[in-house]
Amino acid sequence: MNVNSQAQAVILLTVPFGKTDAKPLSVREWGRFALWLKDHELEPSRLLKGDPQSLLSGWMDRTVTLQRIEGLLDRGGALGLALEKWQRAGLWIVTRSEPDYPERLKRRLRLDSPPVLFGCGNRAHLNKGGVAVVGSRDADEADLEFSTRLARSAANQGFSVISGGARGVDESAMLGALENEGTSVGVLADSVLRAATSAKYRKYLLAGDLVLVSPFNPEAGFNVGNAMARNKHIYCLSDAAVVVNSTPDKGGTWTGATEDLKSGWVPLWVQHKDDPASGNAALVQKGARWFPRDLPALSSLWETVNGSDTAPEETSLPLLQQSEKEQAPYEAATLHKMAASAGSDDGTADAPPSTDPIATVDAKDSSSKPASDFYSLFLQCLRGLTDDAPMKVEDIAARLELEKAQVNAWLKRGTTDGQIKKLSKPVRYQSTSADHRQASFFGNES
Numbered sequence: 001m002n003v004n005s006q007a008q009a010v011i012l013l014t015v016p017f018g019k020t021d022a023k024p025l026s027v028r029e030w031g032r033f034a035l036w037l038k039d040h041e042l043e044p045s046r047l048l049k050g051d052p053q054s055l056l057s058g059w060m061d062r063t064v065t066l067q068r069i070e071g072l073l074d075r076g077g078a079l080g081l082a083l084e085k086w087q088r089a090g091l092w093i094v095t096r097s098e099p100d101y102p103e104r105l106k107r108r109l110r111l112d113s114p115p116v117l118f119g120c121g122n123r124a125h126l127n128k129g130g131v132a133v134v135g136s137r138d139a140d141e142a143d144l145e146f147s148t149r150l151a152r153s154a155a156n157q158g159f160s161v162i163s164g165g166a167r168g169v170d171e172s173a174m175l176g177a178l179e180n181e182g183t184s185v186g187v188l189a190d191s192v193l194r195a196a197t198s199a200k201y202r203k204y205l206l207a208g209d210l211v212l213v214s215p216f217n218p219e220a221g222f223n224v225g226n227a228m229a230r231n232k233h234i235y236c237l238s239d240a241a242v243v244v245n246s247t248p249d250k251g252g253t254w255t256g257a258t259e260d261l262k263s264g265w266v267p268l269w270v271q272h273k274d275d276p277a278s279g280n281a282a283l284v285q286k287g288a289r290w291f292p293r294d295l296p297a298l299s300s301l302w303e304t305v306n307g308s309d310t311a312p313e314e315t316s317l318p319l320l321q322q323s324e325k326e327q328a329p330y331e332a333a334t335l336h337k338m339a340a341s342a343g344s345d346d347g348t349a350d351a352p353p354s355t356d357p358i359a360t361v362d363a364k365d366s367s368s369k370p371a372s373d374f375y376s377l378f379l380q381c382l383r384g385l386t387d388d389a390p391m392k393v394e395d396i397a398a399r400l401e402l403e404k405a406q407v408n409a410w411l412k413r414g415t416t417d418g419q420i421k422k423l424s425k426p427v428r429y430q431s432t433s434a435d436h437r438q439a440s441f442f443g444n445e446s
Helices: 005-014 026-041 066-074 076-088 103-113 123-127 141-156 167-180 192-196 198-205 224-236 251-263 280-285 328-343 362-367 374-383 393-402 404-417
Strands: 092-095 116-121 131-134 161-164 185-188 211-213 240-243 268-270 420-423 430-431
Touching: 005 026, 005 066, 005 092, 005 116, 026 103, 103 224, 116 192, 123 211, 123 420, 131 141, 131 167, 131 224, 131 251, 131 393, 141 161, 141 167, 141 404, 161 167, 161 328, 167 185, 185 224, 192 198, 192 211, 192 374, 198 211, 224 251, 240 251, 251 268, 251 280, 268 280, 374 393, 374 404, 374 430, 393 404, 404 420, 404 430
Parallel strands: 131 161, 131 240, 161 185, 185 211, 240 268
Antiparallel strands: 092 116, 116 211, 420 430
């Protein structure tokens, strides 16, 4: 863990640890102080090298006194010990001024975005967006099953699942995505250090499919205030949110949902509940939408938010129960996206070198191709890719410019169909066809 002096200063000023009478700055207090430093062209790291009294001679604030700042900065020894411990556990630290800090948090929360984030795993997932799935810790079996099916559908469509990591709905959703070879973001309210080393998540962290992140001390225990405060981060890291269950005017799920409705961060959807004690119907009255009966793709949760709501008594979940054949439109949309990214100014894709297994792609022609053919086209391309040697799923996804989750879905299907063989140690895949040539992704084999 390479923590520069800038990050050290931010941690000293905003994160509780060690023994001190000085209370760390809140997010709002840090926002005011950081703005003042910027206006006076002072980097926080300067406070570690110079005399804070002279550097901050013009600073005046009712709650953030110079004495308080000096007390917080005087914890360098304790910070050094903490950093060493966190590094051994594989944690990383990113501050708001760094380029890989989640852009969604800065854009949506501005000065209320946390000054520092602690985490482990693949931090690239923090900028991918996805579907937030939230609900009660004490969820019933039906709610847990809903959460798992929704997460599985998200993984199959290449979307990440964002949740809070708590037992119940959060955990079911995250594991539902990860166990289906998808990706997930866990925004923890406590104990990210312990979670980073837990057997439950370790293999997904090592595989790069999961990131755990928290704005609080990695060793902090559970705190109701922290749990409430982190809710906004779950919403703001996503593209849309689904509330599985909630209790009216009570608990973190309700508080986070109503906060999102008030702030308008992302579209909010709720599962239909017949239980009169559920707060889901009340959330709809406040502006949320019923989770729709017929959903063409999960991206519709944020792309068509102005459409008509589905009546609660008609709400069901055919999307989460569809077969692979019925999900072919999602495959088509994924390939159309690849075609568009490869296209030239006139809307037609440029032809790649003849050695590339992906040949000319025409977005217009592909739009008329039957959705059921996309799996066959994938198999054609895979034959060209694995002609000489098997490949890892990550390499296949990178070469075809497709989401890893989509490639995994086709590889699973191909393995079941006998079209693809799966090798282990390490896991690799290869087409079972022995007589093939390099193929056009949208054409016939030459």
